[in-house]
Amino acid sequence: MQWLVALVMLPRRVKRGLLRMADVLLMTGCLLLAVMISGEWEALQGPEGAILLGVVALTTPLVLEVMGIYRIVLRYMNQHMALTLALGLLLSVVNLLVIDLLLGQLLSLHVLPVFALLVLVAVGGMRLLLRELYQLSRRPQRQPVVIYGAGEAGCELARALQHGGRYWPRAFVDDWRGLQGSLVEGLPVHHPDELDSLIQRLGLELVLLAIPSAPRCRRREILEKLARLSVPVQTIPGSEDLVSGRASVNDTCNVAVEDLLGREPVPAFPELTGADIRDKVVMVTGAGGSIGAELCRQILLQGPAVLVLVDNAEYALYTIEQELQRLLRSGASHSSVKAQLVSIQRGERMREILASFGVQTLYHAAAYKHVPLVEANLVEGIRNNVFGTLGLAMAAVEEKVETFVMVSTDKAVRPTNVMGATKRLTELMCQALAALETCSTRFCMVRFGNVLGSSGSVVPLFRRQIERGGPVEVTHPEITRFFMTIPEAAQLVIQAGAMGSGGEVFVLDMGEPVRIADLAANMIRLSGLEVKDDNHPDGDIEIVYTGLRPGEKLFEELLIGGDVHATRHPRIMTSREVFWEWPALEAFLGELYEAIQHSRHLRILQLLQEAPLDYRPADRMVDPVWQARHDRISSKLPAAGVGPREAPVSARVELQATKSV
Template identity: 50%
Template sequence: MRYNAILTLPRSAKKAIFIAHDIIMICLAFWFAYLVRFTFELAPLLSVPNWIVLGVTLIVTITTFIKLGLYRAVIRYVGTKMMFICLVGSSISVLALVIIGFFSNFPLPRSVPILYFFVLLVGTISSRLIVREWIRESYLDKNTPVIIYGAGQSGTQLLEAIRQVEHYYAVAFVDDDAQRQYTTVNNLTVYSPQQIQQLVQKYDVEKILLAIPSLSRESKKEILEFLEPLNLEVLAIPGMLELVEGKISIQSLKKVSVIDLLGRTPVEPIAELIQANIMNKIVMVTGAGGSIGSELCRQIIANQPKALLLFELSEFLLYSIEKELREHINAKGLNIELIPLLGSVQHQKRLFTVMHAYDVQTIYHAAAYKHVPMVEFNTIEGVRNNIYGTLHCALAAIEAKVETFVLISTDKAVRPTNTMGASKRMAELVLQALAARVDHETRFCMVRFGNVLGSSGSVVPVFEKQIEAGGPITLTHQDITRYFMTIPEAAQLVIQAGALGKGGDVFVLDMGESVKIIDLAKQMIRLSGLEIRDANNLHGDIEIQITGLRPGEKLYEELLIGDNVTRSTHERIMTANEIMLPWSELEALLERLDQACRNSNYEEVRNLLIEAPTAFTPADALCDLVWQQQAKQLTST
């Protein structure tokens, strides 16, 4: 209450209070100096010349403090600048006292100015520091006590930022460096990480602020695994750029990224590979507005193509990516032609017209239906888009004499248990067969990888929303595992793999270790400062519900059909030697499959996908919604 009353006073009232305070401090310093000098005799103090000297000194000192800006300082944030102003002001005040005494022939013992200076300096500084700390203590109950992990430069910057706002209250530093432990940084003690539990209990800490932006992903993962059992929310500063630019603030703090939990450090791209098919070339991206397609476009723009064609079925997605890239090109002053084109990859004539008109040299084919249940529910459209979309795009590329064609494939194409995976494996077979033909010069290759963080439909943003909503987290199976990498890393590796291809190559990206999704969910809950609600903890915050595998969903994904794999010149790109069909055999199979699609013969479509060398073993019966509705109608009649 007292704290609020003071803070809500008008600025002029606060200024008047401190001016009155300083007048009192000047008088006290002056009288104290005289009393000490004259062994506490009051007679010298009561003389008229004494009051005149004090009055003039008062006017000079207060005027000096006003001119130096002492009363513009906000008391909660006073620091070294305030101390310097008090030092300069006190020095001018004592100088004025000496000059006044000299010119007025007033007897001024030498010890009085010295005593006066020190009493005034200590009084003005200490009183402000006391008020500052009192105000801070007064609103402690309104703020969240936090521990700053990292007592280096970024940690001290973060502490200063915290002290400027009413969100957090730092109670301690924690640092792994033994040389820093048990030292004091900005009035906060630095402790060992092993003491965090005691600090949490002592200060009721609710959050840990991670302020070590220079850490490698592996080291950050180790710290997060150490902090996870504490059930504290962990926030982190974004990176070194904010530190260098001095932009660390409360607003820059963010929740720990799932990327940090995975501990995967991206490999720097090889410039020659990433520029080979892009620099000064005319490049086309199909599915340019999707998760992978849009990131490919960003990476392509960064490597200075002559022109970039954005080919997209969705008008909104095309508008969004075109606007983003256009603004980036204009801001950087790049000389890149950006061409937004609406169209479907199932229309070969449209594709050829576009490629031929712009003399396209490189194509990244990212257009696909990739959500497993959606393709299970819409079998024929999934087949048409993923298989025939790739076929038509590849044939148009051959006809338009495109130099390089790169297909974005998926780990779900390996021993698929769903239609989406089988259709992507068929798309690979199409390119392998076309690459083996000698009647063209287009170089085909495909890049196979697993889940990317932040893509549409990815499990991570779903979990984040469910945690924010208070749960529950829904998980299809407690043993389900997945590979993960970031979208930028995946896009960079796709581009580099495309440069390595000789023709018909199936490239596989090194995805690292597979992640058990239930463990990932638990980490996300705990590092949000929440507890898991289960049979052992009925009062927890977030429950994990097992909903059962969705149609076509696998417990785990693979990247290779067999063990026949060779390393490439890039440490994270491998080449798989997979079974293939010659074009004559595959063409006949594609004609039969196309006829089955035209006739809406769902059973035949599935049988042909099983017959093809895709290793397709369906996990479920036909789930196509239209087929199920037709079956119901037949049953009812």
């Protein structure tokens, strides 16, 4: 095997020289053999015969050189190249005929077809042999794989892999009975039920899923079966990416989690996607976040006059602004993009931005969304989510913004955490403003669950934990969540916003809830590993249960009441829910603002429970600032630089309230 590797590593000019010498010898041998088979050996015994052999041997490489035969890289030889080689060999036969005629026709015409056949077999066969030897030299370094799907994409993948690279295709697996038992691209096609035995017999290390055009529900069925095997599974890009040229068939990647969920995307309604965007000034808050960034991408493709990006995270804003500028340079849109580095808590600055650009449509996706962090930062969570949204909404009303679409969450339904309570409160604010006769802005809210791949999603967390070797951490064995892809969520937000008449809560159809423990187990198995549990003590990665985090619910809900109506979009429902009239809400917000200004944590929680939010806190206070202050006062130890008599009045009041409870 070492000599074979050494041969492959020779410089290309040396290999071409050796190939020319081999062709000379093969041409000479084929001519001699053709003459012997035809019974005309005597024709070559004289000096003319020697001249014929010599001239043929010298001119044949020249003919093949003119045809470009020696520029063919054997490892990438395909049907077109084989046809070029056959044409070159045909010309070499014509060359023999011409030389024979010039020398007085030493050979009969019977020799030519025999010579042509021998040359084709010898010279073509030698190149095929060299190609197989090259593949053989690479096999110890390549992973043996099986391709699931013997259709067009599978065949293209097999051809790409056979030319070299990381993987060595050994077989196909396909559901279609018409292909089973046949050879495709030189590889046998097997029934999916044979996969387990194939893995053992061929030593397969990977399954490549090559069914890009299959419905997602079908891909889910296949992946559920593959998850029981002991090898990892990878897939090729979807048909849309292949057709658009964004990816090639041999760009294998990890199985997308949306394939595990089996949810089929619904085509967008063009009359809805562009209604509030085309030729208008559009602003997106939280533009650097997962949902905000995808909203920006899809909005830009609808041709707004100006797209204003607002975010207080510098790097996130810079990243999405640069991405959108690249889209503009590629000619995808002729819009203008303006990036504004500012927090939504800066009410006057937000009003200035709305007025300066003349914003007509506003998508509000900015919020603190991480449940445990907001729970531990109660005051800032409310200041940003509630009063930041309030200032933005009031500015939108004053500047006569046509449409205000607020991105909400399923955690706003009967919330058990502060983040959910703040989002429900912002829904009430938008509903109350929409009901004012003096308000010309059309407010609507869009509520949905978790999105796959977002910064707070469990999916990238699980993937990192699997790559580290585990354990995979799940909070509770029975916890479930709704999931949706980021592009689908953004698309539906845009379409829902276009359908609102004012004050509606739109609820996105999230499909069936997913048990997080099952999702984690499937991700482990599709990585080629085994879940370590009581039934499999020798498994690779354990799933550990860490307990529900502060404010976390076992099951999420999307609807508060039963007054739900379908819309013309099959994935969007609308709900008219109970809300506060603006005077009552305004008074409540005044009290809440006073409480956060003085950091009165218990009063804040009391107000949230008194409001019609159906807020049901399930845990004790976890804000570390409140806890530290509580501990210092209760132990009568002064804070650094503050005497006991200087402790804030609000803290003493809260301490008394705590002791009374």
